[in-house]
Amino acid sequence: MSSLDPAATSGQSADQQAVTGEDVAEGTSLWGEAWRDLRRNPFFVVPVLVIVVLTVMAIWPQWFTDMVPRSCDLSRSADPPQAGHWFGFDRQGCDLYTRVIYSTRASLLIGLSVTLGAFAIALVLGSLSGYFGRWLDAVLGRIADVFFGIPLVIGAIVLLTAVADRGVTEVSAILILLAWPPMFRLMRSTVLSVRESDYVQAARALGAGNARVIVRHVVPNSIAPVIAYATVFMGVIIGAEATLTFLGAGLQLPALSWGVLLSSPPARELLNTPHLLLFPSLFVSLTVLSFVLAGDTLRDALDPKLR
Amino acid sequence: MGRYILRRLLQMIPVVIGATFLIYAMNFALPGDPVRALGGERPLPDEVQEQIRDRYNLDDPLLVQYGKYMGNVLQGDLGESLAVRRGSDVSDIIADTWPVTARLALVAFAFEIVIGIGAGVVAALRSGSFLDNLVRGSTILIVSVPIFVIGLVAQIVFGLRLGVLPVAGTAQGWVSYILPGFVLAAISLAYLSRITRNSLMENLRADYVRTATAKGLSRRRVVGRHALRNSMIPVVTFLAFDLGTLLSGTIVTEGIFNLNGIGGVAFDAIRQQDGTVVVGIVTMFVLIFVVANLVVDILYAVLDPRIRYD
Numbered sequence: 160m161s162s163l164d165p166a167a168t169s170g171q172s173a174d175q176q177a178v179t180g181e182d183v184a185e186g187t188s189l190w191g192e193a194w195r196d197l198r199r200n201p202f203f204v205v206p207v208l209v210i211v212v213l214t215v216m217a218i219w220p221q222w223f224t225d226m227v228p229r230s231c232d233l234s235r236s237a238d239p240p241q242a243g244h245w246f247g248f249d250r251q252g253c254d255l256y257t258r259v260i261y262s263t264r265a266s267l268l269i270g271l272s273v274t275l276g277a278f279a280i281a282l283v284l285g286s287l288s289g290y291f292g293r294w295l296d297a298v299l300g301r302i303a304d305v306f307f308g309i310p311l312v313i314g315a316i317v318l319l320t321a322v323a324d325r326g327v328t329e330v331s332a333i334l335i336l337l338a339w340p341p342m343f344r345l346m347r348s349t350v351l352s353v354r355e356s357d358y359v360q361a362a363r364a365l366g367a368g369n370a371r372v373i374v375r376h377v378v379p380n381s382i383a384p385v386i387a388y389a390t391v392f393m394g395v396i397i398g399a400e401a402t403l404t405f406l407g408a409g410l411q412l413p414a415l416s417w418g419v420l421l422s423s424p425p426a427r428e429l430l431n432t433p434h435l436l437l438f439p440s441l442f443v444s445l446t447v448l449s450f451v452l453a454g455d456t457l458r459d460a461l462d463p464k465l466r
Numbered sequence: 467m468g469r470y471i472l473r474r475l476l477q478m479i480p481v482v483i484g485a486t487f488l489i490y491a492m493n494f495a496l497p498g499d500p501v502r503a504l505g506g507e508r509p510l511p512d513e514v515q516e517q518i519r520d521r522y523n524l525d526d527p528l529l530v531q532y533g534k535y536m537g538n539v540l541q542g543d544l545g546e547s548l549a550v551r552r553g554s555d556v557s558d559i560i561a562d563t564w565p566v567t568a569r570l571a572l573v574a575f576a577f578e579i580v581i582g583i584g585a586g587v588v589a590a591l592r593s594g595s596f597l598d599n600l601v602r603g604s605t606i607l608i609v610s611v612p613i614f615v616i617g618l619v620a621q622i623v624f625g626l627r628l629g630v631l632p633v634a635g636t637a638q639g640w641v642s643y644i645l646p647g648f649v650l651a652a653i654s655l656a657y658l659s660r661i662t663r664n665s666l667m668e669n670l671r672a673d674y675v676r677t678a679t680a681k682g683l684s685r686r687r688v689v690g691r692h693a694l695r696n697s698m699i700p701v702v703t704f705l706a707f708d709l710g711t712l713l714s715g716t717i718v719t720e721g722i723f724n725l726n727g728i729g730g731v732a733f734d735a736i737r738q739q740d741g742t743v744v745v746g747i748v749t750m751f752v753l754i755f756v757v758a759n760l761v762v763d764i765l766y767a768v769l770d771p772r773i774r775y776d
Contacts, residue, residue, distance in 0.1 A: 304477075305484030308756050309748075310710030313717065317748050318492045320736050394610070401612045402718060407737050421615070433622065440615040448610035455606075 189383060193460035203456040206449035213446055217264040226254050228261040228415060240434055247434040249420070255434065258420060259442055265416035266446070269331050270397040276335035277342050278389050284339075285346025285385075286378050290354055290369070296347075303340040311337055312399060319408040330409055334396060345388055349381035356380075387458035394450030401443050417443045467767065474760055483536075485752045489745055490532050521546075544746035547735075556746035559731055566727035567716055569640070573647030574654075574712060575705075582655040583701065586662025591689065593667055601663065605656035613715055617649045617722040634724040646723040650715045654708045661704050665697040672696075699770050706762035713751045 197203040216223055231253035240247040246255035288299040314337045322329050353359065354377060362376050397417075403409035404418025412419060420439040510518075519525050526534065538545070544556035551559055589601040608616070624645055625633030632642045669675060670693050678688045716729030717736075724730070728747055735743035 301477075301480055302484075304481045305488070308481045308485040308752055309488070310714045310751065310755060312714035313710075313748055313751055314489070316717070316732075316736055317489050317744055320739060320744065321492045321741075398610070398612045402614055405612070405614045406718065406721070406733065421612075436615065436618055440611065443612060443615070444607075444610045447612075448606065451606060451610060 189461060193383075193457070196460045197456060200456055200460075202452055203460075206453040206456075209445065209449040210453065213263055213267060213449075216260055217267040220261045220263065223260045224254075224257045226257040228253060228258045229413075239432070246438040247432075249435060255420075255438055258415060259417070259439055262415045262417050262420055262439070263442070265327055265410060265414060266397055266400060266418070266443070268327050269334070269400045269416070270393045270446075270450075272327070272331040273334040273338060273396045274389050274393040276331065277339040277392070278385070280335070280339040281342035281346045281385060282378070282382070285343045286350050286373055286381070288343070289347040289350025289381075290373055290377055299343075300347075303343050306337055307340040307344075309337060312402060315399070315403055316406060316408040319403065325409065325411055326414065327410070330400065330403070334399065338392070338396065342385060342388060342392065346381065346385050349384055350377055353377050353381045383461040384458065387454050387461055390454030390457055391451050392454075394447040394454070397450070398443060398447045401440075471764060474763060478756055478760060481756055482753060485756075486536065486749050487532055489748055489752070490535060491528060539746075539749065544749075545742040547743045548740050556743055559743065560728060560747065560750065563726055563728045563731055566725050567720070567729055569643055570647055570650060570716060570720065570725060570727060570729075571712060573640075573643040574651040574715075577648050577651035578655045578658055578705075578708075582651075582658030583662050584659075586659035587666060587689075587694065589659065589663040590666035590670065593663075598663075601659055605660050608652055608656040613649065613653055614718050614722060616652050617646070617719055620645055620649050621722065634722075642725075646719045646725060649723075650712065650719045653715075654711055657708070658701065658704060661700055662697065665700045666693060669693045669697045696770075699766070702762055702765060702769060706758045709758045710751075710755045713755065 231251045232248075233252045235248045235252040236250050238244075238248040238252075244254050244256065246259060249255050249258060284299050284303075288296045311334075315333055318333045318336070319325055319330065322333070358380075359372060359376050362372050367375070400409055400416065401418035401421060404416060405422040407422065409418050409422075410416050417439045421436065421443075509515075535545070542557055544560070547554055547556055547559060585601045585605075589598040592598055621633055624631045631645045632638050633645075670689075672693075675688060675693050678692045679685075683692075713729075716727060717732045718729075719725070720727045720730035721733030728750075732744060732747045734740075735747070
């Protein structure tokens, strides 16, 4: 077990903790207690349900609509919402509802891959930097400072305009590159506070090696705030993708994402066709809101000081 | 203190070099030939291409290119615009446009501080009340809406439907800055009021606040002079970090409201792939951001006498 990479094992042990916490009626572990609080909290349950629906929508969009996003009728360009076409039509005469549904995939995929990427970097580098300290901490800290010095959206615009073909992979990679430092700093600081605790000393006294101490003791006990932050972060990234694409530095047609839908109508036409702005931005906002709320309540539930 | 500032200044150097190099390298070192692209369908004469390559040191290795570029930047030469305002110096463009951005940022900061901190204080003083829930609910809603959507909606509602504020441009002086300033501030304002609320609530429970109340000080004095001052430390940190968001925000806001500021130029430059302008402006933004964070670190010592630097 100790030879596995920290990312995989820590996720597992966190899961195991959650499961055992649920099985034991008292719910003594951090995750068990958090889960007991959270499942009664509507501000956690409702956003999570919304996220589940959105995930299903991203994987099987055809379950939500009979129409195809690219079969369009120019004669219905920008027609307002009507029976059978609740969201109206976009400028190419495509059914907007269908296009919004099919856009879910790219938007969520970017959010998910950037969050997982940044999370993995933060987990590995943050625990190494916090645990070993000294020169490793200094070097990693300075590298993080460099990326921290570049504001996310501005940096992403510059780096992305230099990329000719921008798909989900390119946009995600650039966002991961720029967005990991805050999560890294959070992970590092929680590892620092866990490193000196009694159970870590005890594990070391029992002869556990560094790898085992980090993977079995330090990471599982310092990962909670980072997971909560990552949940909020996923919402932030989905919003950032929409903004980047609106500015012309994100995904490009014919890709479909909420940002693409929002960036295609020229602003001056929106007065007469507000549905082109309303429905895609409603989906963006609902998604971001769900992740922010879920992450916020998760953070509060995982914070022992707030009990 | 002096030594601390010096150390921070020295630490700043690798950050600035790293960040600007990253941006420079990505923009100028990618496959494809920007000089050839300038000519479009009809290729430029070889002599002209040669001249442009020479002007931008494009035949040098990347590190040398970057070194020469930064050397020029330090002398105030950010290169020439290739598309947005072809032929004019990037530094001249920035000199022309910064007053608009400065005004916009000032208005946004004013909104942020007055409404953001105000709402946070009200929510903290009446925690659990309707007002508190209203502040918490509305801030989380605002955070969820992308800034350009807020901008477009504000434009449509206040500018076109109600017609109370100018839709775009800067023709009407300070009044023109109200709508874009508010849009630019909206998201930061929401975060700020949440931070103010949490920080003030924490301090209101502190022992020294109970002592101050026990001494018989008025509520106003207890909150204003004791609790609020101590609650401002995370708020000030946030304001510095937020400058990055605000600078990114000017690109969107000035683009939407057609303001002729630095962000508006950047917005056009991105759309027209004007590399020198983009890199020049972003390099400046990074510098501002890093310096602002340094200033806040130093301000800490003034705000919080418990912090000692050595």
